Amino acid sequence: MSQPRKPNPARRSERSRQAVLDAARDLVSELGYAKVSIEAIAARAGVGKQTIYRWWPSKGAVIFDSFLALSESEEGMSLPDTGDLEADLKIVMRATVAEFADPAFEAPIRALNTEIIGDPALAAQYREKLAGPVDEAKKERLRSAQRAGQLAADADLDLVLEVLYAPLYQRWLHRSGPLTPQYADALVEITLRAFAP
Amino acid sequence: MSQPRKPNPARRSERSRQAVLDAARDLVSELGYAKVSIEAIAARAGVGKQTIYRWWPSKGAVIFDSFLALSESEEGMSLPDTGDLEADLKIVMRATVAEFADPAFEAPIRALNTEIIGDPALAAQYREKLAGPVDEAKKERLRSAQRAGQLAADADLDLVLEVLYAPLYQRWLHRSGPLTPQYADALVEITLRAFAP
Amino acid sequence: MSQPRKPNPARRSERSRQAVLDAARDLVSELGYAKVSIEAIAARAGVGKQTIYRWWPSKGAVIFDSFLALSESEEGMSLPDTGDLEADLKIVMRATVAEFADPAFEAPIRALNTEIIGDPALAAQYREKLAGPVDEAKKERLRSAQRAGQLAADADLDLVLEVLYAPLYQRWLHRSGPLTPQYADALVEITLRAFAP
Amino acid sequence: MSQPRKPNPARRSERSRQAVLDAARDLVSELGYAKVSIEAIAARAGVGKQTIYRWWPSKGAVIFDSFLALSESEEGMSLPDTGDLEADLKIVMRATVAEFADPAFEAPIRALNTEIIGDPALAAQYREKLAGPVDEAKKERLRSAQRAGQLAADADLDLVLEVLYAPLYQRWLHRSGPLTPQYADALVEITLRAFAP
DNA sequence: CCTTAAGCGAGACGGTACGTCAGGTCTTGGC
DNA sequence: GCCAAGACCTGACGTACCGTCTCGCTTAAGG
Numbered sequence: 001m002s003q004p005r006k007p008n009p010a011r012r013s014e015r016s017r018q019a020v021l022d023a024a025r026d027l028v029s030e031l032g033y034a035k036v037s038i039e040a041i042a043a044r045a046g047v048g049k050q051t052i053y054r055w056w057p058s059k060g061a062v063i064f065d066s067f068l069a070l071s072e073s074e075e076g077m078s079l080p081d082t083g084d085l086e087a088d089l090k091i092v093m094r095a096t097v098a099e100f101a102d103p104a105f106e107a108p109i110r111a112l113n114t115e116i117i118g119d120p121a122l123a124a125q126y127r128e129k130l131a132g133p134v135d136e137a138k139k140e141r142l143r144s145a146q147r148a149g150q151l152a153a154d155a156d157l158d159l160v161l162e163v164l165y166a167p168l169y170q171r172w173l174h175r176s177g178p179l180t181p182q183y184a185d186a187l188v189e190i191t192l193r194a195f196a197p
Numbered sequence: 198m199s200q201p202r203k204p205n206p207a208r209r210s211e212r213s214r215q216a217v218l219d220a221a222r223d224l225v226s227e228l229g230y231a232k233v234s235i236e237a238i239a240a241r242a243g244v245g246k247q248t249i250y251r252w253w254p255s256k257g258a259v260i261f262d263s264f265l266a267l268s269e270s271e272e273g274m275s276l277p278d279t280g281d282l283e284a285d286l287k288i289v290m291r292a293t294v295a296e297f298a299d300p301a302f303e304a305p306i307r308a309l310n311t312e313i314i315g316d317p318a319l320a321a322q323y324r325e326k327l328a329g330p331v332d333e334a335k336k337e338r339l340r341s342a343q344r345a346g347q348l349a350a351d352a353d354l355d356l357v358l359e360v361l362y363a364p365l366y367q368r369w370l371h372r373s374g375p376l377t378p379q380y381a382d383a384l385v386e387i388t389l390r391a392f393a394p
Numbered sequence: 395m396s397q398p399r400k401p402n403p404a405r406r407s408e409r410s411r412q413a414v415l416d417a418a419r420d421l422v423s424e425l426g427y428a429k430v431s432i433e434a435i436a437a438r439a440g441v442g443k444q445t446i447y448r449w450w451p452s453k454g455a456v457i458f459d460s461f462l463a464l465s466e467s468e469e470g471m472s473l474p475d476t477g478d479l480e481a482d483l484k485i486v487m488r489a490t491v492a493e494f495a496d497p498a499f500e501a502p503i504r505a506l507n508t509e510i511i512g513d514p515a516l517a518a519q520y521r522e523k524l525a526g527p528v529d530e531a532k533k534e535r536l537r538s539a540q541r542a543g544q545l546a547a548d549a550d551l552d553l554v555l556e557v558l559y560a561p562l563y564q565r566w567l568h569r570s571g572p573l574t575p576q577y578a579d580a581l582v583e584i585t586l587r588a589f590a591p
Numbered sequence: 592m593s594q595p596r597k598p599n600p601a602r603r604s605e606r607s608r609q610a611v612l613d614a615a616r617d618l619v620s621e622l623g624y625a626k627v628s629i630e631a632i633a634a635r636a637g638v639g640k641q642t643i644y645r646w647w648p649s650k651g652a653v654i655f656d657s658f659l660a661l662s663e664s665e666e667g668m669s670l671p672d673t674g675d676l677e678a679d680l681k682i683v684m685r686a687t688v689a690e691f692a693d694p695a696f697e698a699p700i701r702a703l704n705t706e707i708i709g710d711p712a713l714a715a716q717y718r719e720k721l722a723g724p725v726d727e728a729k730k731e732r733l734r735s736a737q738r739a740g741q742l743a744a745d746a747d748l749d750l751v752l753e754v755l756y757a758p759l760y761q762r763w764l765h766r767s768g769p770l771t772p773q774y775a776d777a778l779v780e781i782t783l784r785a786f787a788p
Numbered sequence: 789c790c791t792t793a794a795g796c797g798a799g800a801c802g803g804t805a806c807g808t809c810a811g812g813t814c815t816t817g818g819c
Numbered sequence: 820g821c822c823a824a825g826a827c828c829t830g831a832c833g834t835a836c837c838g839t840c841t842c843g844c845t846t847a848a849g850g
Contacts, residue, residue, distance in 0.1 A: 011800055011842070034315060037831055048802040053833065110314050116371060117307050117314075118231055123372050131373070156383070158374065159364070163387060166367040167359035174313060175320050176328070177355065186353070190360060194391035208821055234810055245823040250812065405816075405826055428709060431805055442828040447807065504708050510765060511701050511708075512625055517766050525767070550777070552768065556758035557781060561750070564757040568707060569714050570722075571749065580747070584754060588785035602795055602847075630836055639797045644838065 007054045019045035020052055024066040029104065033063065033111030060115040064122050067112060068129055078137050085145040086192055092138075093164070093184035100172050100179055113173060135161055155195040164191045204251050216242035217249055221263040226301065230260065230308030257312040261319050264309055265326055275334050282342040283389055289335075290365070290381035297369050297376055310370060332358055352392045361388045401448050413439035414446055418460040423498065427457065427505030454509040458516050461506055462523055472531050479539040480586055486532075487558070487578035494566050494573055507567060529555055549589045558585045598645050610636035611643055615657040620695065624654065624702030651706040655713050658703055659720055669728050676736040677783055683729075684755070684775035691763050691770055704764060726752055746786040755782045 023044035027036045038059055042049045056062045080088045099105055116123045138161055145151040151160070164187055171177045220241035224233045235256055239246045253259045277285045296302055313320045335358055342348040348357070361384055368374045417438035421430045432453055436443045450456045474482045493499055510517045532555055539545040545554070558581055565571045614635035618627045629650055633640045647653045671679045690696055707714045729752055736742040742751070755778055762768045 008799070011798090013801070016801075032315070038833085039831060042802090046802080048800095048804095049833080050803090050835090051801065054800075113370075114311055114314050117310050118229065120372060127371065127373055131371075159383060159387070162364035162367060163360055163391075166363035167356070169367060170359060170363040173310075174324065174328075175317060176324055186356060190356070190391045193393075194360075194387045196390075204821080210822070213822075235812085236810060239823090243823080245821095245825080246812080247814085247824090248822065251821085256811095402825070405824090407826070410827075426709070432807085433805060436828095440828085442826095442830095443807080444809090444829095445827065448826075507764075508705055508708050511704050512623065514766060521765065521767055525765075553758070553777060553781070556761060557754055557785075560757035560761040561753035564753060564760060567704075568718065568722075569711060570718055580750060584750070584785045587787075588754075588781045590784075599794070604795065604846095607796075628836055629838085633797095637797080639795095639799080640838080641798090641840085642796065645795080 012055065013051075016045070016047050016051050017055070019047055020062065021066040021069050023047075024063050025070065025108070028063055028066070028111050029107050032107050033114050036063070038062070058119075060119055060122055063111060064115060064125065067108060068125075071130060077134070079141040081141055081144055083148065085141075085148070085150040086188060088141065089164070089188045089192075090185050093168070093188055094181045096165075096168065097179045097181060097184045100168075110173070149197055151192070152195050152197045160191060160195055163194060164188070209252065210248075213242070213244050213248050214252070217244055217259065218263040218266050220244075221259050222267065222305070225260055225263070225308050226304050229304050230311050233260065235259070255316075257316055257319050260308060261312055261322065264305060265322075268327060274331070276338040278338055278341055280345065282338075282345070282347040283385060285338065286361070286385045286389075287382050290361070290385055291378045293362075293365065294376045294378060294381045297365075307370070346394055348389070349392050349394045357388060357392050360391060361385070406449065407445075410439070410441050410445050411449070413441055414456060415460040415463050417441075418456050419464065419502070422457055422460070422505050423501050426501050427508050430457070432456070452513075454513055454516055457505060458509060458519065461502060462519075465524060471528070473535040475535055475538055477542065479535075479542070479544040480582060482535065483558070483582045483586075484579050487562070487582055488575045490559075490562065491573045491575060491578045494562075504567070543591055545586070546589050546591045554585060554589055557588060558582070603646065604642075607636070607638050607642050608646070611638055611653065612657040612660050614638075615653050616661070616699070619654055619657070619702045620698045623698050624705050627654070629653070649710075651710055651713055654702055655706055655716065658699060662721060668725065670732040672732055672735055674739065676732075676739070676741040677779060679732065680755070680779040680783075681776050684759070684779055685772045687756075687759065688770045688772060688775045691759075701764070740788055742783070743786050743788045751782060751786055754785060755779070 020041060023041045024036070027040055027044060036059065038049060038052055041047075041059075041062060042052055052062060056065065079092055082088055100109075112126070116126050135158075139157045142151060142155075142157050142160060146153050146155065167187060168179065168184070171183075172179055177183075217238060220238045221233070224237055224241060233256065235246060235249055238244075238259060239249055249259060253262065276289055279285055297306075309323070313323050332355075336354045339348060339352075339354050339357060343350050343352065364384060365376065365381070368380075369376055374380075414435060417435045418430070421434055421438060430453065432443060432446055435441075435453075435456060436446055446456060450459065473486060476482055494503075506520070510520050529552075533551045536545060536549075536551050536554060540547050540549070561581060562573065562578070565577075566573055571577075611632060614632045615627070618631055618635060627650070629640060629643055632638075632650075632653060633643055643653060647656065670683055673679055691700075703717070707717050726749075730748045733742060733746075733748050733751060737744050737746070758778060759770065759775070762774075763770055768774075
């Protein structure tokens, strides 16, 4: 018995790959995740359906990749470090709040979360490729704060990030309350009190 | 031209309603949210498709209702109040962690979240009918703690609940880390420190 | 295990059935058998593909049925019987030759033969529903001739029909020679000599 | 603009040509004409698809060629001539009947007829390359019979062959009756009576 | 003898059609 | 008048092949 035969990546058409990713991104923005079909992506990209099925295992994977490609530009990001942790975090959190208020981010980020909930493989990729690098940058800033004595030296940084961000994400996903700069500030203050040295 | 004519709820068949809800619940457990179809629910329930379309606007609504019906039994719940907030919360949080470890809860809760992310109307219903009563019970316990001086009197109780639960939910949904009793305890401790009087 | 579940013929839409048959006939005439697709038939008929698959097992069956429907009008046909077998047969054979010269008959009849060669079930249906009644009418005329002493009383009438028609059909299908009124006459003369009393 | 550039036959790979022809023959036997694809032929032959498209214009042409190649061995055949036309023809016709009963001939011959009906160019090739030589040999025997006074001197030999063979071919293609040695004999007798001197 | 252009295998590509599944609407007959 | 049943049109699924198009690689001809 033979396996489903893997395509040869060396022959892959970069032009098609980009066209698919672009089309996927556009369609998610226009229609929302649920209403995007692989047929529509293929048609918009001017690509045969088989070309999508050859390189991606599912609709979720295509759309996920289209986000991945987007964020690859902002690689190696790092957070501001003025020496004042609270001020720095508030800037970052307020920026996040602002981002979430931008309707252009709405559809893609909800799409991403819908996929991730139902597909462990995508969730793993998400953590590794998207959340991971960003979290690492944030933890770097927190370590700097630990060295400066602004944060408990033994604080579990993953936990710090969760306390800081999870309430914000949840409130946004569930639409269970307003996302205001004040809310961002409150989260920073609460977190710093919780993990004070 | 005539409107789509609303059905008369008085005539509604309770037997069919229950059969649909039961079938929906079973199928979500067996297949996961995405793979459940209205056709399959109707077939399993021994019900005409029209009967579903007559009474529910969408697949999400049916499935949501099937969860609602489940939780209506546990109405009027309240949290333990031994006078020791930390101990009481740890009991509750550890119970939550244990619940999330039960594979029978996996499919339905992920289904619920998938629906809620993409449908504001369902999200509102969720907050009102499911999360609301539970949160109110929790807040009642927190108010008791405020009166006992175990929690800052001016603490925003919604925020307290978010800091307590959102990290847990997010870690579970994203599968970004293990859910242990120790993790539950840590969240309680962090939250109490953050909102200490 | 359950069978593929048969549709209930009582609920069949006559409007759809007719539309499919008409579309099939038209498309075969326009494009030829090989280039007709079920998708195209469905589209032209304004019908869902499933409606075709529900009632017919294959493209061949649809197209065959579309011919069947056509010929049902000429049911109960009978051949001229002037008492002069040779003259009567020449009229009929010349008419057949003329029919084959009509380009509008070209595509459908070739289509029919293509199907029949490859599909025993269709071949059986063809013999029973299309060829059978026509052949019976012809044999009726031949029996009359036998009674009149113009044909050997013990002649195998199926064989007579084959000798009369098979050369004509083959010449036309293989395009191996011209179909002229003279050719029609020659076949009649040869056949009558072969089966003379 | 440049023409599609014709390949240089001198460079043609004989090994590939044979492999394609063999694969085509095998696949037609196994699957029947309709289910054979060019992809499958190429794969079975271990040949690139382009190699097929380079040398043959259509699936029909490949398969036709594969039959041609087969029959090239039996070139220059001739019929028995014992002086007794009836006996000689019965031997030949009974042999043909036997051939048609062999299931190994089933698929290829039906395939050949399917092609020929729909493609005038292939039909012409068929007459010239396959049917022609065989018919010529048969006509040679008939001419010998004419000289011996066993057949009308002015008989149209093409017509004789049609009367002799077309009923047999048609009965086989349409499966409209049994092919027995008696049937073969009957056809010979009828034909000889029809074209008696 | 060595280049060089052709044929070759492989297989990705943009497409069309396949046959299936489900969506949501509509109709029929039974209760 | 709701209900079970299920046919209908629609649209997407994932697959099979179409015929075209590169890729490197042999391989035979001609300079």
